[in-house]
Amino acid sequence: MSRKKAAKGKASTSSPSAGSPTGKGAGRTARSSPGIVQMNGVVHPSRPSVSNSSEFYDIAFKVMLVGDSGVGKTCLLVRFKDGAFLAGSFISTVGIDFRNKVLNIDGVNVKLQIWDTAGQERFRSVTHAYYRDAHAACPLSSLSCVYQAWLTEIHGYAQQDVVLMLLGNKADATHDRVVKREDGERLEFGVPFMETSARSGLNAELAFTAVAKELKHRSIKDPSEKFKLQEYVNTEMKDAGCCRS
Numbered sequence: 001m002s003r004k005k006a007a008k009g010k011a012s013t014s015s016p017s018a019g020s021p022t023g024k025g026a027g028r029t030a031r032s033s034p035g036i037v038q039m040n041g042v043v044h045p046s047r048p049s050v051s052n053s054s055e056f057y058d059i060a061f062k063v064m065l066v067g068d069s070g071v072g073k074t075c076l077l078v079r080f081k082d083g084a085f086l087a088g089s090f091i092s093t094v095g096i097d098f099r100n101k102v103l104n105i106d107g108v109n110v111k112l113q114i115w116d117t118a119g120q121e122r123f124r125s126v127t128h129a130y131y132r133d134a135h136a137a138c139p140l141s142s143l144s145c146v147y148q149a150w151l152t153e154i155h156g157y158a159q160q161d162v163v164l165m166l167l168g169n170k171a172d173a174t175h176d177r178v179v180k181r182e183d184g185e186r187l188e189f190g191v192p193f194m195e196t197s198a199r200s201g202l203n204a205e206l207a208f209t210a211v212a213k214e215l216k217h218r219s220i221k222d223p224s225e226k227f228k229l230q231e232y233v234n235t236e237m238k239d240a241g242c243c244r245s
């Protein structure tokens with residue numbers, strides 16, 4: 001499998017076509033380039049490029065972080081991408097933004113293009129336009145009752161087979177947190193759940209790695225390879241003594 005260089009992330013507040021390799025923006029570049037194969041909306045580059053090998057990828061997926069304003073979407077993404085907590089005053093996302101990260105999943109370089117949506121109600125229509133070509137969507141919350149509304153929203157706009165993962169963020173802030181791990185696991189949505197903390201880094205890497213593994217598994221469709229997202233998450237958390245950053 002040859003490899004393609006991952007595009008650098010950049011802010012976008014306009015339309016879904018404004019720079020999505022898996023959507024219509026950077027994807028337009030990818031689709032118009034010879035040697036790029038599109039299968040089930042997944043980008044499979046077939047032509048190598050000359051650049052830093054850590055940026056090469058084999059397959060690319062679009063992941064959306066959604067949730068009410070202030071739940072920590074931007075902070076979790078920055079923690080995952082840069083390994084740091086975005087301290088300081090809270091600046092709400094305007095419209096939408098994205099960052100890319102390439103993960104090596106069982107020898108396959110999987111690029112996640114992660115879209116950080118604005119939680120404020122007034123940007124909801126902007127967000128809706130991005131669901132259509134999302135491969136995965138992760139609703140963040142600290143209130144279990146809020147997940148259902150976000151899942152309804154996702155089901156209304158995204159593809160039926162979109163990969164879902166509920167994230168209970170701010171796990172460090174026990175006084176603020178309403179969704180506990182046991183509550184999350186008991187939720188009856190049939191959707192995998194993880195506690196995360198952008199502040200401490202708890203499960204930030206694991207959450208995105210789990211989603212990348214599921215997406216890679218679905219894309220490769222190897223019947224000999226069995227993968228269950230919630231089981232993987234449970235095992236990894238147990239092996240790490242519950243939680244890891």
Ligand SMILES: Nc1nc2c(ncn2[C@@H]2O[C@H](COP(=O)(O)OP(=O)(O)OP(=O)(O)O)[C@@H](O)[C@H]2O)c(=O)[nH]1
Binds near residue numbers: 067071088092117198
């Ligand atoms: N204690 C704690 N605070 C967090 C955590 N993640 C984010 N915060 C704080 O929560 C506030 C909101 O974080 P953001 O990441 O900007 O929230 P958001 O969901 O992107 O908000 P919008 O852009 O308005 O949708 C900030 O003050 C962060 O410092 C966390 O894991 N733990």
